[in-house]
Amino acid sequence: MKANLSVHYSNFNWEKKMAEYYQLTVENREKIGTSEAKSLRKNGKIPANYYYKDTSNINLSIDEKELNQVLHSGQxxxxxxxxGETQFVMFKDIQYHPVTDDVIHVDLMRVRRDEKMTITVSIRLEGDAEGVKxxxxxxxxxNSIDIECFPxxxxxxxxxxxSxxxxxxxxxxADLIVDSKLTILAEGDQVVTTCHPPREEEEIEVEVKEGEEVEGEAAAEEGEEKAESDAGSEESTE
Incomplete structure (x- = not known):
């Protein structure tokens, strides 16, 4: 079960950490249907739908090259x-072609600047761990964690x-340091990263070699005893 956890805060300049939003150009799409969607793609456009709560969805199109840039922006x-107004959106769904893996349709969902939202962000490890040295x-x-904040x-x-x-x-x-504007939605004792000893391969090899030597010594002793026994039998025969 997830619990709200406000972890450490600091006076770090978090404005530098906040994403600068990519301005995605969209165009209204009057015609809909499979044939129209195919025609759009042939002309370098990707059909899209815009959603927001109880309002009717809006049919849009996005330039394919610009969309690919956006998808690889990390935002x-x-x-x-x-x-006539600037709105904030995030991808609700992305459909890919089953063979070429090209994007064939996207759904955009509006998020309001004055309403908090839940979103998953990546966790980046920084510094050189002393244990690795x-x-x-x-x-x-x-690798990622859910947070709650304004868009x-x-x-x-x-x-x-x-380090x-x-x-x-x-x-x-609990060791994550975040801005006071963010609320982490995870238990504080959940492990993010660990540093453990390397596998003891060398010791295993040494043990195997020592075992082989013991077996070799036992075989040698057995051979010597057999040789002495055979020699004794020959002397008795003579």
């Missing part, structure tokens, strides 16, 4: 101009300093 919230292995268990406060990512992470230790959600 989650975008600005669009509709009905000592030969440890770093593992990131949690204008969505960060591109949340960073976690791991003091030593072998056999971990950092959890």
């Amino acid at each position: 989650r919230i975008f600005e669009v101009h509709l009905a 000592q030969g440890g292995v770093l593992s990131q268990i949690m 204008t406060d969505v960060p591109e990512f949340i960073s976690l300093d791991i 003091d992470l030593v072998v056999n230790s971990s950092k959890s959600v």
